[in-house]
Amino acid sequence: MSKRANPYLPQPGTIIDVVEETPAIKTFRVVLDDPEAMLDFRFLPGQVAQLSVFGAGEATFVINSPPTRMEYLQFTVLRTGEVTARLHALGVGDHVGVRGPLGNHFPVAQLRGRDLLFVGGGIGMAPLRTLLLYVLDNRADFGHLALLYGARTPQDFCFGEELATWGARRDIDVVRTVDAPAEGWDGRVGLVPHVLEELRPTAEGCTAVTCGPPVMIRFTVQALEKLGFGPERIVTTLERRMKCGVGLCGRCNIGSVLVCRDGPVFTKAELDLLPNDY
Amino acid sequence: MAVTQRFFLAHEGPGGVAAWLSAMAETMRVMTPVREGISVVFRDHSPEAPLDFGGLDTAGPKAAVFPQTEYLLRYRAERTAPVGGHRGVKLEEVRPEGDVLLFGASPCGARGLTLMDQVLLRDGVEDPCYRIWREHALVAAIVCQAPYSSCFCNWVGGAPDDARGSDLLLAEIEDGFVVEAVTDKGLAAVRERLAVATEEQARAAAERAEAARAALPAPPDLDDCPARLNAAFDDMDFWNEAAAGCIHCGACTYACPTCTCFNITDEASGLAGERIRTWDSCMFPNYTQEAGGHNPRPTRAHRLRNRVLHKFAFHPARFGEFSCTGCGRCIRLCPMGLDIRTIIRTIEPRTATQTTESRTGRAKEAKHV
Amino acid sequence: MADVAALRRTVLEILPRVDLVIGWQRGPDALRAAPLLMRNAADVDRLIWDRTCVHNLATFLPREKGKKVAIIVKGCDSRSVIQLVQEGLVDREDLTVIGLPCDGVVSQAKLRRAADMDRLESAEIGADHVEITAAGKTLRMALDAVMPDKCLSCAYPNALLFDRFVGDPMEPPQQRQDPYARLDAFEALPLEERFDFWKREMSRCIRCYACRNACPLCVCRDYCLAESRQPHYQSQESDVREKWFFQLIHATHLAGRCTECGECERACPMGIPVLLFKKKLGRIMTELFQYEAGLDVSATAPLLTFQAEEENIVEKQWL
Numbered sequence A: 001m002s003k004r005a006n007p008y009l010p011q012p013g014t015i016i017d018v019v020e021e022t023p024a025i026k027t028f029r030v031v032l033d034d035p036e037a038m039l040d041f042r043f044l045p046g047q048v049a050q051l052s053v054f055g056a057g058e059a060t061f062v063i064n065s066p067p068t069r070m071e072y073l074q075f076t077v078l079r080t081g082e083v084t085a086r087l088h089a090l091g092v093g094d095h096v097g098v099r100g101p102l103g104n105h106f107p108v109a110q111l112r113g114r115d116l117l118f119v120g121g122g123i124g125m126a127p128l129r130t131l132l133l134y135v136l137d138n139r140a141d142f143g144h145l146a147l148l149y150g151a152r153t154p155q156d157f158c159f160g161e162e163l164a165t166w167g168a169r170r171d172i173d174v175v176r177t178v179d180a181p182a183e184g185w186d187g188r189v190g191l192v193p194h195v196l197e198e199l200r201p202t203a204e205g206c207t208a209v210t211c212g213p214p215v216m217i218r219f220t221v222q223a224l225e226k227l228g229f230g231p232e233r234i235v236t237t238l239e240r241r242m243k244c245g246v247g248l249c250g251r252c253n254i255g256s257v258l259v260c261r262d263g264p265v266f267t268k269a270e271l272d273l274l275p276n277d278y
Numbered sequence B: 001m002a003v004t005q006r007f008f009l010a011h012e013g014p015g016g017v018a019a020w021l022s023a024m025a026e027t028m029r030v031m032t033p034v035r036e037g038i039s040v041v042f043r044d045h046s047p048e049a050p051l052d053f054g055g056l057d058t059a060g061p062k063a064a065v066f067p068q069t070e071y072l073l074r075y076r077a078e079r080t081a082p083v084g085g086h087r088g089v090k091l092e093e094v095r096p097e098g099d100v101l102l103f104g105a106s107p108c109g110a111r112g113l114t115l116m117d118q119v120l121l122r123d124g125v126e127d128p129c130y131r132i133w134r135e136h137a138l139v140a141a142i143v144c145q146a147p148y149s150s151c152f153c154n155w156v157g158g159a160p161d162d163a164r165g166s167d168l169l170l171a172e173i174e175d176g177f178v179v180e181a182v183t184d185k186g187l188a189a190v191r192e193r194l195a196v197a198t199e200e201q202a203r204a205a206a207e208r209a210e211a212a213r214a215a216l217p218a219p220p221d222l223d224d225c226p227a228r229l230n231a232a233f234d235d236m237d238f239w240n241e242a243a244a245g246c247i248h249c250g251a252c253t254y255a256c257p258t259c260t261c262f263n264i265t266d267e268a269s270g271l272a273g274e275r276i277r278t279w280d281s282c283m284f285p286n287y288t289q290e291a292g293g294h295n296p297r298p299t300r301a302h303r304l305r306n307r308v309l310h311k312f313a314f315h316p317a318r319f320g321e322f323s324c325t326g327c328g329r330c331i332r333l334c335p336m337g338l339d340i341r342t343i344i345r346t347i348e349p350r351t352a353t354q355t356t357e358s359r360t361g362r363a364k365e366a367k368h369v
Numbered sequence C: 001m002a003d004v005a006a007l008r009r010t011v012l013e014i015l016p017r018v019d020l021v022i023g024w025q026r027g028p029d030a031l032r033a034a035p036l037l038m039r040n041a042a043d044v045d046r047l048i049w050d051r052t053c054v055h056n057l058a059t060f061l062p063r064e065k066g067k068k069v070a071i072i073v074k075g076c077d078s079r080s081v082i083q084l085v086q087e088g089l090v091d092r093e094d095l096t097v098i099g100l101p102c103d104g105v106v107s108q109a110k111l112r113r114a115a116d117m118d119r120l121e122s123a124e125i126g127a128d129h130v131e132i133t134a135a136g137k138t139l140r141m142a143l144d145a146v147m148p149d150k151c152l153s154c155a156y157p158n159a160l161l162f163d164r165f166v167g168d169p170m171e172p173p174q175q176r177q178d179p180y181a182r183l184d185a186f187e188a189l190p191l192e193e194r195f196d197f198w199k200r201e202m203s204r205c206i207r208c209y210a211c212r213n214a215c216p217l218c219v220c221r222d223y224c225l226a227e228s229r230q231p232h233y234q235s236q237e238s239d240v241r242e243k244w245f246f247q248l249i250h251a252t253h254l255a256g257r258c259t260e261c262g263e264c265e266r267a268c269p270m271g272i273p274v275l276l277f278k279k280k281l282g283r284i285m286t287e288l289f290q291y292e293a294g295l296d297v298s299a300t301a302p303l304l305t306f307q308a309e310e311e312n313i314v315e316k317q318w319l
């Protein structure tokens, strides 16, 4: 974004597809109305955008389609409030605004050549999906891949079809877990951090990337440290209530860091330098 | 821009305040301080209304360049879709317009603009509306003659005659004001219109300023204030105590000449509407309320801590300066009598981080106290 | 006024049994106090009790809900506590009320109009006068001239609800002003003038909501419709219409609950006389329902009850 451009002006876009993931989560595929803008939209996994529903406002979402697949920009949205409720009411052909890409991204360059362990919870699977697809599209550049994905109930998993495809692949280990036993569920049962400790993944040569609700992240990071993952080898994203997304409105500060601009991706080593305010 | 020419603006008559203001009003909006009850606020200048320079502008000059409501864009949808969405949305950027002269600002208020500039213009992405307002505003501040008991500009590198942030700096003497043109923009506004000040007048003005400086008690040493504040971050006993009386109203931040935080919302009417940005405050519980129910700053103690540290530790870490001009507005306007000076003065050096309640504080998520 | 030593002794006695005691301490200058939350004996040394103790501390009770709290109250403040208890907004069991007799506080707003309070050097409050030295000038004023209106018409100088009463109960002082004097004067103005008055006053409002947050009975606070987006009642724009609208809502929500303690107006940093709205509704409530808020913990506020045929509301019989 050039310094003088209007950072508040969204690009008009149109919804081309809607997928109902869970009762509370929908995925939206959006194409920018200006084809050139679509070509110019360059980003890296982990970056976010502000989606506008005019009249309701803007909210921050991870662009969860990878930069390697630019037919559309994908956002997966949990319904929680004003904007997300209005988004959930939209269908194919409806117009939205897109402001982005914003924020930093997963350290893809540093991840190259390493084994990767993805640990996701709930809607936190969205950012992991981007990175995972990016890695699969550049499969030769990365080592062993594993995914641990937890949801409250079997109905709360996003990206069901893709999970099945990944599960069938030999070059990635997929484990799913739910919080409590449920009818028809033959996968694992237990909270993500516990299951993680049971799985005992090897820390050597591996980087863990974890996203999910704040509590899950906190305990997952503790578990990873116990398993021998160093602070540089644990990567996570922080959520913060954001408005401008470009470092102006001040809302997202943790100490002197602005999550919208200096984040949302942080390593545990970076988090350790921040005050205890997240 | 080192222009140091001094001019003279008489109280009365030709070359006087009224004449100059009406000349300025030909090309720009002129705003002057007016006393209303116990407040002093900037209003559109009316030649009939008496000017009041005796009191500091209650809410500072901030609103002239950073209005409480700024319209960012307008949208209009051509029609609604079956499920309630919009089809054919037209967006229109809204930009502020018109020059404004802010006459009679306080030096601490004007200096606040330089600190707002750091956040809104000099830290990566630039705020386009603020940029326009800043370019279009002419700030004429008046040197304080007798500081308030809540003033502490000299603690934070300011002074009653601080020229930073002003285009013109006026110092009142017997029969008028000695006007210093601080910027080229300021110079252009007075060069053709005002007489050059005599040496005697300039001297009288300097003496007044000196007297005002001397009237302020000696400042404490705040060099290690950021370090002391950072070390006390997790000492929730300290913050609970400091914030005990706070009702998280945000008056302190709204009146603060350096606070720039804002919210963005859409205000719709039918198929059209506006996206606006409005002042926001880190003293409000909602400010950090996250979607999942988690609030990293659940109590007034957490929030006051952020306000104080933002001004005296976080902002300095980024920009090398406190984001406080020592104007004392937060002290004067706080309905509960909180005093930021007490906090920055009494916070003690700590050897190690003293953690008490901060971790457990998280259990109280979403409970706003 | 009761002496502060006796008050401190009472607090020290109660302190071991509660999580905190809420009182007042000296604020930024000699005529301003600030709330004090006492958790240990050392804190009690800072407790003050004098005519600068203006804050109605009842506003902290809902905020400290769930804790064992003791609170120090004047007569007027105790009415807010009664109202909170009556509405179940605080638990009586968790609460220890330390009542005081009070013959009036001083109003910052009136002091500011009279003297250069920003340049206050020293102050002395006597039995019937205040002497202030500010900006080099010394001014002696009758106490009545700088008391808030509520004290000039105070009918309940002693705490009405208390577990401990410190000092001797006093006779209600002579009313020196009708409680609705300011409202009467305002309502005597022509409509246009009243409209212009509010337009000008409300244009100063900065939407900080100190008026709401200081109000002991405005308990929604962060779920307040002033900021709610779902439903979306109010625009966030800062025009007079929105600001005024909020004041009318606040007054309506407080109708029959408001004890006219004046905290809203006292707290307003822009000096907007927002108590006038509540006075207006308060008078209507008294006329319609012969009800005064904050006197009886077992009563129910009129607008929280429903009678098909209200006695004092004449149905228009429109069919």
Ligand SMILES: Cc1cc2nc3c(=O)[nH]c(=O)nc-3n(C[C@H](O)[C@H](O)[C@H](O)COP(=O)(O)OP(=O)(O)OC[C@H]3O[C@@H](n4cnc5c(N)ncnc54)[C@H](O)[C@@H]3O)c2cc1C
Pocket (backbone or CB within 6 Å): A048, A057, A058, A059, A060, A061, A062, A063, A076, A077, A078, A079, A080, A081, A082, A083, A084, A085, A123, A126, A127, A238, A239, A240, A241, A242, A243, A264, B286, B288, B289, B290, B291, B292, B293, C229, C230
């Ligand atoms: C970097 C980042 C990435 C995110 N990625 C996703 C994603 O991929 N999918 C997804 O569903 N959600 C994501 N979120 C969360 C999403 O932004 C919020 O759920 C959304 O903004 C809520 O908007 P709303 O208008 O519906 O809610 P509101 O009506 O504004 O509020 C509903 C609740 O959400 C809280 N809230 C409002 N705005 C935010 C915000 N920006 N961040 C956190 N909480 C907020 C409110 O305080 C309130 O508790 C992300 C947030 C961040 C910061």
Ligand code: SF4
Pocket (backbone or CB within 6 Å): B245, B246, B247, B248, B249, B250, B251, B252, B253, B283, B330, B333, B334, B335, B336, B337, B338, C210
């Ligand atoms: S003005 Fe005072 S009471 Fe209001 S938020 Fe600021 S410190 Fe708290």
Ligand code: SF4
Pocket (backbone or CB within 6 Å): B252, B255, B256, B257, B258, B259, B311, B323, B324, B325, B326, B327, B328, B329, B330, B331, B340
């Ligand atoms: S923090 Fe207080 S004293 Fe400092 S600039 Fe802001 S209002 Fe003035």
Ligand code: SF4
Pocket (backbone or CB within 6 Å): A250, B253, B258, B259, B260, B261, B280, B281, B282, B283, B306, B307, B308, B310, B311
């Ligand atoms: S974070 Fe708080 S103190 Fe800092 S600018 Fe924003 S409102 Fe002001």
Ligand code: SF4
Pocket (backbone or CB within 6 Å): C074, C075, C076, C077, C102, C103, C104, C105, C150, C151, C152, C154, C155, C156, C157, C158
């Ligand atoms: S209204 Fe009565 S009880 Fe309240 S402060 Fe005034 S005199 Fe005291």
Ligand code: SF4
Pocket (backbone or CB within 6 Å): C204, C205, C206, C207, C208, C209, C210, C211, C212, C267, C268, C269, C270, C271, C272, C274
């Ligand atoms: S306290 Fe005063 S300025 Fe603040 S919202 Fe209320 S009326 Fe407006």
Ligand code: FES
Pocket (backbone or CB within 6 Å): A241, A242, A243, A244, A245, A246, A247, A248, A249, A250, A251, A252, A253, A258, A259, A260, A261
């Ligand atoms: S969201 Fe505005 S500064 Fe980060």
